[in-house]
Amino acid sequence: MTVTAPPGSETILSLRSVTKSFGSQRALDSVDLDIRSGEIHAVVGQNGCGKSTLVKLLAGYHSPDPGSVGTVAGASFELGSVTAAKDAGLRFVHQDLGLIDDLSVAENFFIESDRGWVSPITKKDERVRTAQAIEDFGYDIDPRVLVGDLTAAERTAVAIVRALRGEKPPALLILDEPTASLPGPDAQLLFAALRRLTRAGGSVLFISHHLDEVLGLAGTVTVLRDGRRITTTSIDDLSHDRLVELMLGRALTPRAQYEAATATADPDRVPRLSVRDVRGDGLLGVDLDVYPGEVLGIAGLTGSGRENIAGAIAGQTFRWGSVTVDGEPIRPSDPVDSLAHGLAFAPAERRRDALLSTATLRENLTIANLRSVSRRGRLSPRLERKDSEKWMETLDVRPPMQDRVIDQFSGGNQQKVVLGRLLRTEPKVLVLDEPTQGVDIGAKDTIHGLIVDAASEGAAVIICSTDVEELVQVATRVLVFRRGLPGAELTGQDLNVERIEEEQLLAADVPPHNETADVAFQKGITHA
Structure with a gap:
């Protein structure tokens, strides 16, 4: 159910001619925006279109260019002021969540x-x-x-x-990609809370790359492209395809589903990745194989083990059991050994766990493999710059500025850099946890293409994702986790959105949670 403003409702937030420049680059260009009491207003656009910059102006993290004007409930509102935002009743959930670990x-x-x-x-x-x-x-x-x-x-x-x-309730709740890491049922809890908030008179500015969420929740949508407002319109006047076209400035040609035939495991072939009896936090003895050229998807609700298996395989978290690449064992909890054996890993929380936030794009891109840009044991700046130029073009990074600090790029571009860093190592195995979390539809298409290309060249790929449609699009086989174990394996005609969602909810077919195993695991951590 979409949420529109009641008739005659007042304007809670009004922005006029809001502009923000970073040097010669204009991140926002004369943006106008009105949000009314009791409505959910979505702002959408590709990564780098200015959505997060707009949020940071409202929150006081950035100051706008001269001439930018804002009001809250008719009263003058100082953009770029933390105190003004708090006093006006604006509350925020940013992409990085703002929590202290x-x-x-x-x-x-x-x-x-x-x-x-x-x-x-x-x-x-x-x-x-x-x-x-x-x-x-x-x-x-x-x-x-x-x-x-x-x-x-x-x-x-x-x-x-x-x-x-x-x-x-807050006068205006501003959510920047709040469902990026939420499975479907968890997202529905959030949507129910947002509807309760609007019934109590609150308003919501909702930013999401999940267009189905936007079309099912928001009453009004504003589209940004290249820092400019393209349109503000009622949700009733939009379809999914029309919204995509407004965001991109063109129609998006759907990518064909990755053909399972190109990666079907021959019985005589040896698995590239083998996992046997892997136990750890939320995992109760997982067995799986992935073959060269195969993309294995892993689905599951929060708490199913889906969110734990990637880190355990890649050596990021403590585990028992064995993980082998081409028959060679990888030491537990040793990410360096994993990389040495050709297993590359992208974590779900890229900003916290994968990026050097104060380093440049070039440094983040090349850090995992400096040998290819070195001569006689010394880094060659010329080779590094040349290699970075090539990868920026391959990854479609925008803007292509390799000397820019990575934290100044949008989330989608950051994720492209993380994936590019892994691909530069020419991995045998690619383990990706939420690879398109918080990225726009154009960046998602680019990332999916890179994943498919890696598999086509012989890599064994694992994608752990809460985005069921992503798994259907890219994976050749999907394991649905329930209570720490694979509960179902889907291939062929069974590999569809409806079936995956059904299997995620069928916990009754799996044995009850093994508390004894968890106790033993905790003892293992204590004495490790």
Whole structure:
């Protein structure tokens, strides 16, 4: 159900001629925007179109260029001011969530008091209120747990609930890619909360690359392209294809589904990747094989083990069991050994776990394989720049500025760089956790093409994803995880969105959770 503004509702946020430049590049160019009370207003566009810059202006992270004007509920609003945003009742959930990993869930909730100074964070009632707020949202998360120990979906839930807390709803809740790491059922919990918020008089600015979410939730949509507002229109006047065309400035030609015939495992072939009895956090003895040229998709709800298996295989997290590449064993919890054996890994949280945020695009791209751009044991700047130019073109990075700090690029371009870094190592095995999380439809198409090309050249690929449509598009086979184990294997005609979603919900066919195994695993960590 889409949410439109009630008749006669007031304008909560009004922006006129909002412009933001970074040097000679204009990230936003004279953008106008109106959001009314009680509506969900979506802002969409490709990565780099200016969406996140707009959010950061509202939040006070960036200051606008002269001539930019904003009002909230008719009163003048100072763009670029953290204090003004807070006083106006604007609340935010940014792409990076703004959580502190080394603090508990409750401490992240109450780190700031209403007076703006750090408040005591060890009170029992704070933990109780935090637990109640999270439970009301539909999650069961211990408020004493460190945020850094949560899954990506749980971290997102904590950030959203924190933004919603308070005696009265926010005047405007601004969400920047809130469902990027949320499986379908978890996303529905969020949508229900947003509808409750609008019924209470709140408003939502919703940014998402999932166009089905936009079409099913928002009442009004604004499209940005290259920093300019292309249109603002009612959702009733849009279709999926029309929205894509407005975003890209052209029609998108659908990529053909990766042909399973090109990667079907011959019985006489040896698996490139073999996983046997892998146990670890949320994993209860996983067995799987992936063959050269195959793209194996892994689906599952939060808590199924889907979010844990990639890190365990790649040596990022503690595990028991064996992982081999071309028959050669990889040492547990040793990502360097994994890479040495030709296994490359892209984590779900690219900014936290994969990028050197203060380094340039070029440095992030080449860091995993400097040998190819070195001569006589010394890095050759000329070769590095030449190689970076080639990869920027292959990855379609925009803008193609290799000396620019990676943190200044959009999420989609950052993800392209992470994938390019892995492909430069010419991996035998590619393990990707949420490879298109938070990227636009154009960047997603580019990334899918790179994955298919890698498989076509003989790599064995694993994609763990909450995006079921992505798995159907790219994978040749899908394992659906339930309670720490593969619960179903789908191929051929069974590999479709409806079947994957059905299998994700069928937990009854899997044995109950093995608490003994979990206790043993924890002892293994303690004595490791």
